[in-house]
Amino acid sequence: MSVTDVEKDSVLDPSVEQGANKKTIRKVMFASVSGTIIEWYDYSLYGAAAGLVINKLYFPNLSPAIATMAAFLTFAVGFISRPLGGVIIAHIGDRYGRKPALIFAVVLMGAATLALGLLPTYYHIGIWATVALVVIRLVQGFGSGAELAGAQTFVAEYVPRKQRGFYTSLINASTGVAILLSTLAFFLVSQLPDEAFMSWGWRVPFLFSIVLFIVAIYIRKHLDETPEYVKSLEKAEQNKKASAVPVKALLLNSPKNLVCGFFSLAGHQANGYLLSVFSISYLTNTLGMAKSEGLMALMVAVTVNTIMTPIMGKMTDKFGTTAVFSFGAIFLGAFAFPLFWFLQSGSIVLATIGMCIAYGIGHGATSGAQGAFLANLFPTQYRYTGIALSRELNSVIFAGSTPVIAAALVALGDGQPTYLIYYLIFCCLLTLLAVQMAKGLEEHH
Numbered sequence: 001m002s003v004t005d006v007e008k009d010s011v012l013d014p015s016v017e018q019g020a021n022k023k024t025i026r027k028v029m030f031a032s033v034s035g036t037i038i039e040w041y042d043y044s045l046y047g048a049a050a051g052l053v054i055n056k057l058y059f060p061n062l063s064p065a066i067a068t069m070a071a072f073l074t075f076a077v078g079f080i081s082r083p084l085g086g087v088i089i090a091h092i093g094d095r096y097g098r099k100p101a102l103i104f105a106v107v108l109m110g111a112a113t114l115a116l117g118l119l120p121t122y123y124h125i126g127i128w129a130t131v132a133l134v135v136i137r138l139v140q141g142f143g144s145g146a147e148l149a150g151a152q153t154f155v156a157e158y159v160p161r162k163q164r165g166f167y168t169s170l171i172n173a174s175t176g177v178a179i180l181l182s183t184l185a186f187f188l189v190s191q192l193p194d195e196a197f198m199s200w201g202w203r204v205p206f207l208f209s210i211v212l213f214i215v216a217i218y219i220r221k222h223l224d225e226t227p228e229y230v231k232s233l234e235k236a237e238q239n240k241k242a243s244a245v246p247v248k249a250l251l252l253n254s255p256k257n258l259v260c261g262f263f264s265l266a267g268h269q270a271n272g273y274l275l276s277v278f279s280i281s282y283l284t285n286t287l288g289m290a291k292s293e294g295l296m297a298l299m300v301a302v303t304v305n306t307i308m309t310p311i312m313g314k315m316t317d318k319f320g321t322t323a324v325f326s327f328g329a330i331f332l333g334a335f336a337f338p339l340f341w342f343l344q345s346g347s348i349v350l351a352t353i354g355m356c357i358a359y360g361i362g363h364g365a366t367s368g369a370q371g372a373f374l375a376n377l378f379p380t381q382y383r384y385t386g387i388a389l390s391r392e393l394n395s396v397i398f399a400g401s402t403p404v405i406a407a408a409l410v411a412l413g414d415g416q417p418t419y420l421i422y423y424l425i426f427c428c429l430l431t432l433l434a435v436q437m438a439k440g441l442e443e444h445h
Helices: 003-012 014-018 022-057 064-080 082-096 098-118 127-144 147-156 161-189 194-201 203-221 227-239 246-253 255-264 266-286 291-319 321-334 336-343 348-377 380-399 402-412 418-444
Strands: none
Touching (some): 022 064, 022 127, 022 147, 022 194, 022 203, 022 266, 064 127, 064 266, 082 098, 082 380, 098 127, 098 147, 098 203, 127 147, 147 348, 147 380, 161 291, 194 203, 246 380, 255 266, 255 348, 255 380, 255 418, 266 321, 266 348, 266 380, 266 418, 291 348, 321 336, 321 418, 336 348, 402 418
16 A cells, blocks of 8 residues: 555545544643653663663673673664564554553563663673673563554544644654653763762662653553544454454555665664764763763753754644655755764864754754654554554664664774764665655655
């Protein structure tokens, strides 16, 4: 099924076009945003810990550079299980309802993050600490593999189509809130004396996530299924075309759409994880800035991104997802060299400005556009699966691996980021090509 077919079905269906009432939309948005905040709080929290704590407490027998890469590898491990979790949980969402899938995903994430906060270090149980760390990251990745896809699907199917860009962008903006919360949490505990921070202070932000977890579970238990999903099930039963395996229907009917969805996120993911994860390690370990300065720069940049993402999402409702998404990819690619000029200036003010420009304008555009872009790419009966597979297969290649690739490329360049910059430009070109191909699919059909 093409993009045009999906859009046509949505427009012809009055219940889809009108959307739910404002009170229901607010409830749905709160439930979706809360789960997304938990997912990204957990992931960005671990990303910050990887370069500051995990390398020292779980790989103390390695050299600093190798320990940092090993810590980033455990960060990447969480992305290996994301596609599997995405497929299985999205299968539940497409076959049995969005609500049980979203509850299951958030339970796994919350439990894994709590376990990380309680995990003994290498000094306590030796190599088993590292093994347990990897297992917990796999569980965390499995749960989060369908969280953002589920939230985007849930919101896209509740709101009026003409406002889909804005409302789905709020989901992506909430990832900024989560990164801000996790960075702020680490910033606060980093003010402790080093001994206290390394012994127990770093655990506090992980344990705090239990509060967010309880709130998300309570809200999601009181949600109803999306009207569009219910209507799709009714039509499938009437026509006897319900697919027992949504991923099979996706691969048979929309393979080109899946390819476009997969590559469309390359530049977004690479730049996002460079800024939210690798930048802290680069500023502190490579450039010699204080931990608090690096964390402060990231918090300011993430705040700008959180504000700009809904603005860009609103623009997609006016100018279209293709235009805004393409603009974001072009900007990020063009700004790759200037970004590192800002970072290497030695000035925390200039480094913060550079991160704000990249995070706010370029990354804000790709964040604002991708929710509606992916939702429009797949039909209701396997939309959850389509979004989850697009996002999570991409995450394995371009998201979780970016901090490791970045560290390796900087080391290969003797501390210079030239190779890393070319990698970012390459990823942005992939995004631009995929978004334009999706437009071609729409025109073709």
